[in-house]
Amino acid sequence: MRRAEISRKTAETKIEVSLDLDGTGVYDNQTGVGFFDHMLDQLARHSLIDMRVRCAGDLHIDDHHTVEDVGIAIGQALSEAVGDKRGIRRYGSCLLPMDDALVRAALDLSGRSFLVWKMDLPTAKIGTFDTELVREFFQALSTHAGITLHIEALDGINSHHMAEATFKAVARALRDALEVDPRKADAIPSTKGAL
Numbered sequence: 001m002r003r004a005e006i007s008r009k010t011a012e013t014k015i016e017v018s019l020d021l022d023g024t025g026v027y028d029n030q031t032g033v034g035f036f037d038h039m040l041d042q043l044a045r046h047s048l049i050d051m052r053v054r055c056a057g058d059l060h061i062d063d064h065h066t067v068e069d070v071g072i073a074i075g076q077a078l079s080e081a082v083g084d085k086r087g088i089r090r091y092g093s094c095l096l097p098m099d100d101a102l103v104r105a106a107l108d109l110s111g112r113s114f115l116v117w118k119m120d121l122p123t124a125k126i127g128t129f130d131t132e133l134v135r136e137f138f139q140a141l142s143t144h145a146g147i148t149l150h151i152e153a154l155d156g157i158n159s160h161h162m163a164e165a166t167f168k169a170v171a172r173a174l175r176d177a178l179e180v181d182p183r184k185a186d187a188i189p190s191t192k193g194a195l
Helices: 034-047 064-082 132-145 159-178
Strands: 003-009 013-020 027-030 050-057 091-098 101-108 114-118 148-155
Touching: 003 064, 013 064, 027 034, 034 050, 034 064, 034 132, 034 159, 050 064, 064 132, 091 159, 101 159, 114 132, 132 148, 132 159, 148 159
Parallel strands: 027 050, 114 148
Antiparallel strands: 003 013, 013 050, 091 101, 101 148
16 A cells, blocks of 8 residues: 655644545645645645645744645655655656646656756746745745756746646656556666665
């Protein structure tokens, strides 16, 4: 079973995350940050990862610690759930349109963390949400899940559409990368024999 549960508690946040990589995209995410919950719902729905997130964070300061720490916890859960990566396809990519936005995401579940971010969101806020936190989430996720992740906005004029297209594109790329390859279901997808 490719499942994991992570609890993470600091002076800034208290987080519980559960993931099932072989789910159907069922989600139940409550972080106290409405737009972020909406993005996590997209991540679960389009990756087909069942996801439950609970976070109590220091929102009286701002949303930063909540968003970053949830990214850390989801990354840790993803790393635990995928285990030794036996049988996975390993690579995934998606070119995702959403109205004016066109976002490309490509990733490698290599165990080597690296984020390439080529996106300038045109506004500082989406409602009350700081748009710079979109990058912070994916930086934390890629670091703690051991993902090489490239994200690029090819078009877009609306920050909401661009951010949502990003979460959906990464979700679809994750879905492809996490799928078991029926031709190599017992093999580690690397000539090294380990990832």
